[in-house]
Every structure is written in structure tokens, then in C-alpha cells.
Amino acid sequence: MKELYSHHEIQQRAILIRRHVVKMAFEGKTSHVGSSLSCVDLLSALYFRIMTIDPQNWNEANVDRFILSKGHGVMAWFATLAERGFFSTETLKEYAQDGGRLAEHPSHGLLPGIKVSTGSLGHGLSVGLGMALAKKMDQSPSRIFVLLSDGECNEGSVWEAAMYATHHKLDNLIALIDYNKIQAMGRSNEVNALEPLRDKWRAFGWAVEEINGHNLDEILKSLEHLPFQSGKPSIVVAHTVLGKGVSFMEDDLLWHYQVPSEIQVKQALEELKSP
Amino acid sequence: MRNAFIQKLMELAEHERDLILLTGDLGFKVLDKFRDKYPKRFFNIGVAEANMASIAAGLALEGKRPFMYSIATFATMRCYEQIRNDICFHKANVKIVSVGGGYSYGPNGPSHHALTDIAIMRALPEMTVISPGDPIEAACATQAAYHYPGPVYIRLGRSNEPVIHPKDLKFEVGKGIIVQEGEDIALISTGNMLETVVSVSKSLSSLGLSVRVVSLHTVKPLDEQLLKDCFTNFPAIFTIEEHSIIGGLGSALLEFAVQNDFNHSKLKCIAVPDHTIHETGSHDYLKKICGLSPEQIVERIQKTMKELHLC
Numbered sequence: 242m243k244e245l246y247s248h249h250e251i252q253q254r255a256i257l258i259r260r261h262v263v264k265m266a267f268e269g270k271t272s273h274v275g276s277s278l279s280c281v282d283l284l285s286a287l288y289f290r291i292m293t294i295d296p297q298n299w300n301e302a303n304v305d306r307f308i309l310s311k312g313h314g315v316m317a318w319f320a321t322l323a324e325r326g327f328f329s330t331e332t333l334k335e336y337a338q339d340g341g342r343l344a345e346h347p348s349h350g351l352l353p354g355i356k357v358s359t360g361s362l363g364h365g366l367s368v369g370l371g372m373a374l375a376k377k378m379d380q381s382p383s384r385i386f387v388l389l390s391d392g393e394c395n396e397g398s399v400w401e402a403a404m405y406a407t408h409h410k411l412d413n414l415i416a417l418i419d420y421n422k423i424q425a426m427g428r429s430n431e432v433n434a435l436e437p438l439r440d441k442w443r444a445f446g447w448a449v450e451e452i453n454g455h456n457l458d459e460i461l462k463s464l465e466h467l468p469f470q471s472g473k474p475s476i477v478v479a480h481t482v483l484g485k486g487v488s489f490m491e492d493d494l495l496w497h498y499q500v501p502s503e504i505q506v507k508q509a510l511e512e513l514k515s516p
Numbered sequence: 517m518r519n520a521f522i523q524k525l526m527e528l529a530e531h532e533r534d535l536i537l538l539t540g541d542l543g544f545k546v547l548d549k550f551r552d553k554y555p556k557r558f559f560n561i562g563v564a565e566a567n568m569a570s571i572a573a574g575l576a577l578e579g580k581r582p583f584m585y586s587i588a589t590f591a592t593m594r595c596y597e598q599i600r601n602d603i604c605f606h607k608a609n610v611k612i613v614s615v616g617g618g619y620s621y622g623p624n625g626p627s628h629h630a631l632t633d634i635a636i637m638r639a640l641p642e643m644t645v646i647s648p649g650d651p652i653e654a655a656c657a658t659q660a661a662y663h664y665p666g667p668v669y670i671r672l673g674r675s676n677e678p679v680i681h682p683k684d685l686k687f688e689v690g691k692g693i694i695v696q697e698g699e700d701i702a703l704i705s706t707g708n709m710l711e712t713v714v715s716v717s718k719s720l721s722s723l724g725l726s727v728r729v730v731s732l733h734t735v736k737p738l739d740e741q742l743l744k745d746c747f748t749n750f751p752a753i754f755t756i757e758e759h760s761i762i763g764g765l766g767s768a769l770l771e772f773a774v775q776n777d778f779n780h781s782k783l784k785c786i787a788v789p790d791h792t793i794h795e796t797g798s799h800d801y802l803k804k805i806c807g808l809s810p811e812q813i814v815e816r817i818q819k820t821m822k823e824l825h826l827c
Contacts, residue, residue, distance in 0.1 A: 298820035302579075350732060356577060358605045361597055367567045368602050371574020371582075378556070380578070398598075408562075 248457055254324050255285040255457075256513055259388075259486045261320035261333055263509045267501050269337025272344050275484035275496030277317035279421040279454070283479055284321040286460040287386060287417075296326045297342060299354045303383050306372055308357045309391035310365020313345035313417060316445050316507040327354035331456050363396025365389065366416060369404050373414040373466040373474075384413045384467070392424025393431050394465065400445065407446030412468035416447075416476040423494050447476045454479025487512055517672040518546050518615050519650035524749070525583060526656040529554050534579060535662065538567045538572055540586040540708075542615075547585065569595035573602035574681050579626030581662065587621065588614035588671060592637060603667045604642040610662045612637075613670045615669040617647065617707050618758030618788070622799040626792050629802075630671070632657055634706075637669040637765025638736040644689060647671040647757075647765075649710030649731040650680040656687030657733060664689050673708030680710055680731075692739040698726040701821070702750040706732050706757050706765045712803075713756050715810040719819065725827065735765055738772055747778035751826055753818060754784050760806060761787040774815040784820050 246254070258281050266274035286418050292305040309318045316336065325331045332352070335341030342351035345488040346360030359365050369387040393399060406414050420438065421444045423465065429435050442449045448469035452459040460479070469475040483497065484490025490501075501509060520632045537550050551558040561568040565586055571823040572582040591614040591626045592599070603610045614633065621628035638645045646661065646668060648654040654672055661668040668689075680695065687693070695710070696717060705713035710731050717727040718721065728750065731741065731797065748754050766785025773780035788806045803809055807816065821827040 331605070358601065361601055363566075364570055364598060364602055367570030368574040368577070371571035371576075372578050373574075374559070374571065375575045375578035375580050379578075398564075398566040398570070401562075401564040402570075405561060405567055405571070406562065435600075 251285050251289045252457060253515060254289055255281050256515060258285060258320040258324055259318060259513050260318045260422045260510055261323065261330065263487065263501060263506055263513070265316045265320070265333055265336045267503070267506045268334065269345070270499040270500045271337050272500065273316065273345070274499070274501060275490055275493070276311065276314045276390065277419070278485045278487065278490065279481040279483050280311070280314050280419040281317050281321070281485070282455045282457060282460060283388065283417055283419060284317055286457060286464060288321050288325045290461060291464045292386060292400050294325070296353065299315070299327060300356065302379070303381050306356060306369070306385045308365040308369050308385070308387045309347055310358065310359055310387050311362065311393055312359035314388070314390070315345065315347050315417065318347065319440055322352070322354045326342045328352050362390070362393040363398040366399055366402040369414055370406050370411065372410060373406070373411045376413055377411065382414060386415045386417065388417045388419060389419055390424070391420045391422065391435060391438070392432070394418070394435060394438070403442065403445040403447065406474040410472040411474045412470070412472055414474040415467055416474065418476065419481050420478055421481045423483045423492070423497060425497060427494065442476050442478070446473060448473040449476050449478060451478045452480070454481035455485055517648060517654035517677050518675055521613060521653040521670070521672060522546055524549060524655040526550055526553065528659060529557065532581070532662065534581045536575060536580050536582040538568050538582055538584040540568050540590060542586050545669045555710070565590050565594040565596050569590065569598035570602045573598070573608045576608035576610050577606060583611045583613055585613045585615070587616045587628060588633045589616070589628060590598050592630070592633045592669070596636060599667070600640055604640045604689050606703055607666045609666065611668045611670065611773050613658070613672065615674055617671040618672055619799050619802040620708065622802050623796050625796065626794060629793070631760045631762065631788050633671060634735055634765065636694060637769070638768065639763070642666050643736065644668045644734070645671070645736040646689065646734050647707035648733050649707060650677055652679055652681040652683060652685050653687065653733050656685055660687060660689050660704065663727060669776060671707055677708055678711055680714060690734045690737045690739055692732040692742045694728065695731050696729040698728040700726045700826070701752045701817070702728040702730060702746045702753065702756045704730045704732050704746070704765070704769065706735055707759070709756050709758050709808070712808065712810050712813065716756070716813045716817070719810065719814045722814050723818070731746060732765065735768055738768060738769045740772070741808065743769065743772055744776070747782070751781070752784070752821060752824060753783050754786055756786045756813060759787055760790060761785060762790055786816060
């Protein structure tokens with residue numbers, strides 16, 4: 242079930258995923274290209290190394306689960322699923338097209354690998370918590386991974402889940418925060434008092450690791466010893482950059498919204514090449 | 517009704533190992549026996565209804581069959597988006613059981629008055645809405661909901677509702693119960709108004725009217741066969757409910773009549789006006805303010821019947 246992908250292969254896949262993302266945003270004429278690019282390295286590490294998955298039996302009781310709680314990062318997830326063989330890369334052309342199976346936020350039941358529909362922030366961690374409880378009851382080895390955005394931590398329900406996951410010692414629940422420092426109206430820490438984020442999660446009883454969310458070595462080093470602490474839910478606060486990988490998109494709020502032009506796509510693809 | 521619910525849930529839990537009970541920190545004494553007997557299948561989520569609804573969805577997505585319990589206002593409005601996105605979108609096998617339908621929590625004030633829950637719950641795709649009329653119906657609804665696929669909302673009253681039905685009641689989701697047969701008018705009740713409606717029918721009978729009394733516990737999906745029969749064979753139909761005039765049973769029947777080309781002018785809706793009561797008062801006191809006491813309802817029906825030249 243678990244194929245071993247080398248560091249190099251994972252990095253190659255991350256480049257391919259980023260290329261898909263840029264093309265999807267252009268073809269689909271959608272926003273959120275920056276929010277997708279910031280979580281690509283986390284997703285490729287999860288899908289090509291960390292998670293126990295089986296694209297052919299993705300919903301089997303004992304494989305790991307993934308919820309994209311930051312549903313607007315969906316281009317990166319679709320592209321990762323396609324690269325990992327859940328469906329063909331050809332399918333990505335359906336993104337944001339009439340009658341397509343790939344919407345601008347994940348919708349379950351249309352394609353393999355997508356179990357939970359999201360789009361409204363602050364839902365995924367609680368749903369994941371429920372799944373983690375069920376897995377504990379069934380004594381299943383399946384773990385639940387939930388990817389959140391930093392802005393999403395404004396939602397009160399995130400903290401309701403944070404408290405209750407600790408209460409039940411759910412060490413099969415793993416949250417990752419794509420901390421790209423930008424939310425819809427500005428810098429996350431200028432919109433709301435997010436910091437000290439690591440301390441907040443620690444105070445809620447989570448085992449926290451803070452990493453560079455684009456450094457594969459750091460990501461793998463962290464996620465390869467889950468749970469971080471037995472009897473505690475784990476969280477990775479991953480420092481990332483909005484629009485990572487495309488120089489003119491990096492750390493610019495504009496790319497939470499803007500659709501790349503043909504010239505910009507060309508330039509982006511020029512930059513996104515194998516090292 | 518809540519005791520009948522928990523009693524039935526205890527019975528079900530004995531054999532149904534996937535049955536789980538969640539509460540939003542409500543049900544002191546009521547849920548204790550379930551917690552004591554099935555501690556591993558009981559979760560007090562705390563005062564966090566949004567979390568509870570999403571957790572219920574997550575449990576259901578992994579094959580469990582959770583019931584989530586709270587006061588009707590909190591169980592529906594605080595977590596409405598979670599119910600829609602996490603439960604209904606996924607057709608998750610979650611049963612939402614609420615207590616305190618209508619003015620059941622009278623003196624607790626308007627924060628605890630559930631007057632729009634039927635409206636908002638029945639507006640959700642995939643959601644089944646059941647509003648039992650007495651403890652027997654409440655027990656039957658609990659059992660039926662467990663076996664009924666997908667999301668179900670059960671709106672209970674509180675406690676001390678009288679038993680109206682025989683113990684061997686035949687209950688089916690989506691099938692109204694004819695409590696009493698008659699010919700002149702049909703009174704269609706949902707939820708905890710049943711006791712009042714039975715009392716109203718007695719008064720009307722003593723005034724010489726032949727009254728059909730229906731307990732329409734399932735507001736969605738509607739019992740179309742029974743409603744067709746009512747619209748075809750009765751000159752006047754009254755819906756009676758402890759819920760806002762907007763969006764509840766009356767609205768559901770109007771929609772049905774209009775969509776099916778029945779004469780909707782023979783339908784009159786007796787419900788809570790579109791208002792908020794800020795003054796304090798008992799359940800009965802508040803119902804009286806809304807014109808929902810048995811005497812007021814009898815008077816209103818008589819007046820309508822005269823206007824329609826039916827008596």
C-alpha cells in the first residue's frame with residue numbers, strides 16, 4: 242500500500258502539482274491560486290510519503306483520511322490527488338467548467354479521495370474530530386489529517402474542536418496550518434491577533450511543532466514521528482508563503498484573488514521547472 | 517416526551533452497537549442513565565453545538581449512527597451551517613433530537629423559544645422533519661429515525677405531555693395518524709399541540725361538528741395521500757402548530773395545496789404570529805398570548821366556519 246517516493250521524486254511531484262495549479266487557475270478563471278501554491282509542499286509530503294493511502298481503495302476503513310478544511314486551496318489538492326493516481330491528470334481540465342466534477346471548493350462523491358466537502362471555514366477540524374473518535378472506537382490504525390488556513394483560526398469552531406480533541410486524547414488527529422500570513426482582507430496578524438499561534442495551540446493541549454512548510458526535510462522530519470506525543474492531538478504550524486514557487490505571486494494579497502493572464506502563466510511555468 | 521425518547525434510545529442501544537449519543541451539555545438527569553450504561557457511546561461535547569454537529573457528521577461518515585441532543589433553539593440555529601454542510605451535504609446518518617419545541621421552555625424567555633426550527637430544518641435538502649405529538653409518538657419516532665437513512669430532525673416537547681395514543685401505535689415516517697375520524701372539518705396538528713387539538717375537537721364535537729383529527733408528525737416528507745384525501749373530502753382544513761406562521765406546518769400544507777392544484781382557500785393556518793414575546797410567562801400563558809389556548813382555537817374555528825357558511 243505504501244510506495245516509497247524519494248525526496249527528489251516528491252520535490253518533482255510538487256513542481257508538477259504547482260504547474261497544474263497555475264494552469265487550472267488560468268483555464269478555470271478562478272481566484273485562490275496563491276492559497277493553493279502555499280500548501281503544495283505539505284500536500285505532496287502527505288500524499289507521497291506520510292499518509293497510508295491506497296488510491297484504489299481510498300475509503301477502506303484502515304487507511305488514513307484527509308480533510309481540506311481550507312477548501313479554497315482545492316486546486317493544489319485536486320492536482321495532488323491526480324499526481325498520486327486517484328484519478329487522471331486529464332480530469333483536472335474539468336476544474337471550474339460547467340458540469341465538471343472539480344468545483345472551486347471540494348465536493349465529495351464525484352471523484353475518488355474526496356470524502357468531506359468543505360468551503361466554509363471552521364468545519365474540517367470538527368468533522369475530523371468525529372472521524373477520529375470513530376476510529377478510536379473501532380481501534381483502527383487510520384489517522385485523520387486536517388489542513389487548515391491561518392485565517393481559518395479566526396473561526397470559533399476551530400477552538401471548540403481544539404479543546405475537545407484534547408479532552409479525548411485524540412492522538413490519531415493531526416492538524417496542519419498553512420500559515421501563509423495572508424487572509425482575504427490583509428495580513429493575518431493585522432486582521433486579528435493570531436499570534437502567538439503556537440502558544441495558543443499548546444495552551445489548548447496540542448503537541449505542536451513549528452516548521453518551514455516549504456522545506457521537505459523539515460516537513461518529513463516532523464510528520465514522520467506522529468503522534469508528536471502519545472495521548473495528544475498533533476499540530477504542525479507550517480510557515481509558508483502565499484503563491485510559493487512563482488516569484489511575482491509570492492507574499493502578495495493580490496494572488497488570493499487574481500486570475501493569471503496568459504503571459505503570466507507562461508512566466509510562471511518558466512519558473513516552475515525541474516531543478 | 518424526552519423520557520420516552522431516552523427510554524427508547526436505551527432499548528435500541530442494547531442491540532445497535534453503532535448507536536451513539538452526543539449532547540451539548542444538556543439533559544441533566546434525563547440522559548444520565550444512558551451515560552451510566554453506555555459510557556463509551558456517550559459524549560458530552562460541552563456547550564459547543566457547532567462542534568457537536570460536525571463531530572456527529574464525522575462519526576456518521578465513519579459508519580456510526582449518532583443522535584445529537586440539545587434544546588431546539590441551540591440544536592438547530594447555532595449550528596445551522598454545520599447541519600447543512602457537514603450533515604446534509606453528506607447525507608450523514610445523524611439524528612438531531614431537540615427538546616423544547618415551541619414555548620415549552622416558557623419562563624426561560626425568548627432565547628429558549630423554538631418557533632422557527634421546523635421552517636429552517638425543512639428547508640434543508642436531505643433533511644427529514646418529525647415533530648411527535650405525544651410520548652408514544654416520540655418513542656416511535658426515535659426508533660423509526662434510527663432505521664431511517666440520512667439526516668432526521670426530531671422536535672420534542674419537554675416533559676409531562678399526556679399520552680394520547682395507544683401503546684401499540686402504528687407509526688411510519690411520512691405517514692400521518694388519524695387520531696379521530698370525522699366528516700365536517702379536518703384538524704391537522706403537529707408536535708406538542710396534539711393535546712390541545714384533541715381538546716379542541718372534543719369541544720367542537722359537543723357543538724355538533726364531526727371532526728377529523730390528524731397528528732401529522734412528519735412535516736417532511738408530507739403524507740401526500742392523506743393530504744389529498746383531506747383536501748378532496750373536507751370543506752375546511754385547519755393546521756394547528758406551536759411554531760411561527762412562517763415556514764412551519766401551515767406553510768408546508770399551503771405549498772402542497774398550491775403545487776397540487778387543491779383549493780387552498782379551504783385551508784386555515786393557526787400558528788404563532790410573527791413576533792417575539794419578551795414578557796415572561798408559563799407555557800400556557802404564552803400560548804394564550806398567541807391565541808393557541810383550546811378555547812381561543814375553538815372560537816377561531818367557529819368564526820371561520822360561519823364565514824365559510826359551513827355552520
